[in-house]
Amino acid sequence: MGLQVNDAGFVVTDLIKAIVAQRDRLSEIDGAIGDGDHGVNMAKGFNLCAQALGTPTPGLKESLATLGNTLMAGIGGSMGPLYGTFFNEMADSLDGVTELDAPAFARMVRAGLDGVLDIGGAKPGDKTLLDTLVPAVEAFEAALAAGKPYKVALDDMTEAARQGRDSTVGMIARVGRASRLGERSRGVLDAGSASCCVILETMAGSVAPKVA
Numbered sequence: 001m002g003l004q005v006n007d008a009g010f011v012v013t014d015l016i017k018a019i020v021a022q023r024d025r026l027s028e029i030d031g032a033i034g035d036g037d038h039g040v041n042m043a044k045g046f047n048l049c050a051q052a053l054g055t056p057t058p059g060l061k062e063s064l065a066t067l068g069n070t071l072m073a074g075i076g077g078s079m080g081p082l083y084g085t086f087f088n089e090m091a092d093s094l095d096g097v098t099e100l101d102a103p104a105f106a107r108m109v110r111a112g113l114d115g116v117l118d119i120g121g122a123k124p125g126d127k128t129l130l131d132t133l134v135p136a137v138e139a140f141e142a143a144l145a146a147g148k149p150y151k152v153a154l155d156d157m158t159e160a161a162r163q164g165r166d167s168t169v170g171m172i173a174r175v176g177r178a179s180r181l182g183e184r185s186r187g188v189l190d191a192g193s194a195s196c197c198v199i200l201e202t203m204a205g206s207v208a209p210k211v212a
Contacts, residue, residue, distance in 0.1 A: 003100045003210040005060045011206045012053070012063035018202040019046040019195065026198075030191035033173065038079065038191040045075040045083075060100065064091035079192065082116055082129065089115030102150040105207065106141055109157075109200075113137045126174035129192035136161035136200050150211045154204040165189065165197040 019026075019042050026039030049070040053063060064087045072084030093111035097104050113133050122128040124135075139160035143153035168190035 002212070003207065005094055005097050005100050005104075008060035008100050008207075008210075009053075009057035009063040011060055011203055012049070012067055013057055014206040015067070015199060015202050016046045016050045018198055019043055022195070022198050026191055026195050029189050029194050032188040034191060038195065041075050041077070041079060042083075042195055045071045045080065048074045061091050061094040061097075064088070064094070078120075079195075082120060082192075085115040085119050086112040086133075100207065100211075102144055102153060102211075105150075105154075106144055109137045109140060109203075120175075122175045125171065127168050127171040127190045127193075128175060129190070129196040131168050131171070131190065132161050132164040132193040132196040132200065135164040151208050154208050158201050158204045161197045161200040165193045168193045 023039040023043035026042060027036050028039070030036050030038035046067070049067045052066050052070050057063060058066070068084045068086070068088030068091060070084075071080050071087065074080065075083070090108045090112040093108045094100075094104070100108075116130065116133065120128070120130070122130050124130050136157045140153050140157040143156040148156070166189070169188060170186065171190070172186050173190070
């Protein structure tokens with residue numbers, strides 16, 4: 001018996017704890033070339049989700065949808081719509097799914113990525129969360145295609161997310177407020193990539209102990 005979708009709401013509660021714990025670090029990263037409020041805004045949105053979820057925590061599909069809708073309503077700027085869409089699309093991918101096996105996880109994160117690509121004007125290399133998300137999703141899919149076990153694919157996803165996050169240091173921001181800085185935006189992490197890495201690391205860390 002694998003990890004059941006109806007029993008996996010803990011993934012979202014783990015995400016809430018992780019983002020709240022990283023609030024100050026994410027805001028510090030953002031402060032280098034942004035408003036310095038990314039962590040504060042993210043923690044606010046995720047805390048609002050914790051209140052909306054209540055107890056006991058619902059299943060993964062409902063919990064992801066609650067998180068997505070809460071972020072849409074509770075975070076200003078571009079991050080609310082981007083992350084709101086990310087989590088809502090992942091929730092929608094679980095329609096009719098009972099077990100969060102490796103193929104279901106792959107479809108889930110791919111749906112989230114596609115949703116972000118659909119609403120945003122950015123692409124990899126623009127110094128955004130896509131520089132974390134795209135390589136991470138592709139690494140998970142490649143691992144499955146190569147016949148690697150679920151846990152190994154999660155490890156590959158996490159490693160690709162970290163490398164993607166770190167790659168933003170050398171990039172010039174092409175979209176958003178930081179794009180006005182031009183060359184001065186080079187040399188620091190992108191805050192969106194950093195928060196996206198926290199999310200993907202946490203999801204992998206939550207799911208891995210529950211799967212074969």
